[in-house]
Every structure is written in structure tokens, then in C-alpha cells.
Amino acid sequence: MHTDKENCSSITTEIQSLDAEHHLHPFTNTGALNKKGARIITKGEGVYIWDSEGNKILDGMAGLWCVNMGYGRKELTEAATKQMTELPFYNTFFQTTHTPVAELAKEIASITPGDLNHIFFANSGSEAIDTIIRMVRHYWVIKGKPYKNILISRENAYHGSTVGGTSLGGMTGMHKQGAPLLPNIERIRQPYWYGEGADMTEEAFGIACAQALEEKILAVGPDNVAAFIGEPIQGAGGVIVPPANYWAEIQKICNKYDILLAADEVICGFGRTGSWFGSETLGIKPDIISMAKGLSSGYLPISAVAVGNRIANTFIEHNDDFHHGFTYSGHPVAAAVALANIRLMKAENIVEYVAKDIGPYFQKKLREALADHPLVGHIEGVGLIAGIALVKNKDTKEFFPGNLDIGMICRDHCFNNGLIMRAVGSRMVASPPLIISHAEVDELCEKARLCFDLTLQSVS
Secondary structure (H helix, E strand, C coil): CCCHHHHHHHHHHHHHHHHHHHCCCCCCCHHHHHHHCCCCEEEEEECEEEECCCCEEEECCHHHHCCCCCECCHHHHHHHHHHHHHCCCCCCCCCCCCHHHHHHHHHHHCCCCCCCCEEEEECCHHHHHHHHHHHHHHHHHHCCCCCCCEEEEECCCCCCCCHHHHHHCCCHHHHCCCCCCCCCEEEECCCCHHHHCCCCCHHHHHHHHHHHHHHHHHHHCHHHEEEEEECCCECCCCCECCCCCHHHHHHHHHHHCCCEEEEECCCCCCCCCCCCCHHHHHCCCCCEEEECHHHCCCCCCCEEEEECHHHHHHHHHHCCCCCCCCCCCCCHHHHHHHHHHHHHHHHCCHHHHHHHHHHHHHHHHHHHHHCCCCCEEEEEEECCEEEEEECCECCCCECCCCCCCHHHHHHHHHHCCCEECEEECCEEEECCCCCCCHHHHHHHHHHHHHHHHHHHHHHC
């Protein structure tokens, strides 16, 4: 008679074999993974997931920055089931709509800042970014300035992995694959004070990074620049929180040269920073924003672009088609789940919980548990998102050499000890579900400390 452990191992081996035979993973060395065997996730509940070996793991990344309301929410699965039964699909082309998408557009408009009241739907953050690229460029065409088509972003920014998103982002590793990329994309330095500020004060560094935008605008010509785009807090770049004065200066420069300001809210949106959108937390007043991930808490793929009156009214009054969209733009089942998700967040006061309770607690506990660790050079974060710089020498801020992937070493220790944190170069990042409790934050910090200890042992 087989034991439960033997049965688990048998299932694991079988699924790993199928996966290796047919599945090409994103952002993965598939050959190396096939030899190792993928970890098989079988169940989720609250802030935890389980693998096929029966291991319980605290998901400190909310899936991929997205499962904000935690796993196993019946309110969301029931919304999907009901909509599947009534209308599993119809498109929003052909001058048609349906109840879920119309109600969701209104619900999103009720939480977006400023006058971002018009909503265009897509299916992923990358598609939302492509939509922004096309929309801001076409806006200037309508305004009689087709030459105003340069977009400026930042080094180490992440804006998705489509050709448009890759071109706009600042990930050099991605730029090496799939070239040539889109033309008329420029980039400026990122506002990473701890890693790049040298002896400057944080305030002086914030000014310098913002001035880099003005210098770039003047270099390419103000009449040629369509928009500047940035994540309120850089996510996949390692959770880079800009200096407090940075965004105000960026806003002034965009206003000065009549350049549209776009905020990529794919990670920061839906309560992550303690506001509905990171733009509110960081004091940004964008003309257009992208959103995805937390829109449905990751339960179904859906994304959106919220458009302010300046752009939206120009499109509406132009009296012509905008030739852009996707088969599943505003998919009724995804829309129904996203609608239920936002209403659930409102009913449970999740944004206030992050702002006034669990967010401050998370930031405080991280620092109490990890700031004195020999590996930890710096901790930064807001609400329920944090980045931790791992260093070889705390006093001199010396980082580990490039041939030693300290982040991946630490990430593997985390995964093997019941915790998911993400490695971004020499930085470890965390972004747990927004429904995480004080006790679960304590558990996350305790496990992180253990894994940092094991990492230090690995490199000593």
C-alpha cells in the first residue's frame, strides 16, 4: 500500500514530466527548469498556497503582485459562475455592450483619482501599456501634432513584455531579445537613491532625477515629446520608492512643456500603497493610467486604461474610430469578477486597512526583524509593498559581485522554507495579499529572517 508521501511524489513526477514535455515557461531558462522539475502548486487559501508535496507556503508576493484579496474568495468564484451561466462571452465591438462591463467601468471611475473617468478594457498589463502608447500618440495626431510622438520612460522600469511594453521599459536584458524595438522611445535615470545617490541627500537626488527629464525633453525637443510614463513605485525593478519630492518636480516639468503624464498602476493600483492608486499616495495627477493585476485580484485576466477628460474628450469629439482593441476587451466573466472584487474591497474597507493598520504594521515589523541583519543594507516600501537591498558590506554599501546571484540564492532558501519572496538582482521584494493579518506578517518576517541567515551562511 502506497503512503500519502509516495502518492504525492508520484503525482509530482507525473506533472513535472508533462510540464517539461510541453510547457514553455515565461521568463525562464526552460532547459534548466526541465532538469530540475517545476514546483507544482495545487491549492490556495487566504495568504497561503500548497504544493504537490503537501508543503504549506506563505505567499509573500500575492501570486505575481495580484492576489490582493487572498485565495479562495467565494464571492469572486460565485460571480464568475453566475456570469458564465448567463453570458459566458460577447464582444464589445459592433456597437454592443453588456451589463458587467458597463457597471465595471462606472465602478472603476468611482475610485480613480481626478477626472480619470473613461475606461478602455484589455486583458493584461502589457496590453494596457500598448493601449497607452497608441492612445497618447494618436491624441497628438488628432491635435494636429503628429510629430509629437516620443515617449520618455526610465531605466530599470518595467512596463510589460509585449514589443511595445519591452520598448517602453528599461530592462536591458529584455532589450537584447526580439529587437528591433519600437522607435521614438527615450529613457532617463531611475530615482534609486540608495543604490545611485552616492553622497547626495535624498531630496537633492530627487531633484536631480527629475531634472533629468527636463534635460531629455530639451535634448529631443519639447515639440516632439508626447508623454512621460512611470510607475509610482517601480515594482519589478526591485521596489524603488522615489524621494518624496520627485513626482512633484516631474509633474511641474510635464506641465511646463505640455507633455502628457502617464502612470503605470499595474502593481501599485487597488490598495497596494494604502490608496486606491499609487498616484494618490505619491501625489501624482496623471492624464492616463494603466491597471491590471489587483483589478480582479488575479482571479481572471483583465486590465484597463483610465483616461482623463483631456484625452477622452478629444477622442470623443474627433468623430472617428480609434482602431484599437482586443477580442476579450471587457470580457463579461472577467468584468463580473473584477466588479465583485472592487465591491468586496469596499465592503471590507481594505484600502483603509492597508493605509491605517496592516501597511504601517508590515513596514514596522520588516524593519524590526531585518534592518540589523548583516545582509540588509536598506529597506524601503509603502503600504504592503517593500524592497530590501542585500549587500556585502552594510557600512560601505558594497553590493555583491555580479557573478554571485545573491537574490536567487535567498529566493531559493525562502521557497524551501515556506515563504515566497521575489528576487530582483540584489534586492528581495515582498507584496503580500492585502488581507494578511498581524500574525501572518509576524510569520513572514520570522521566515524571512531565517532565510537571510541561511543566505549569509551560503555565501560566507
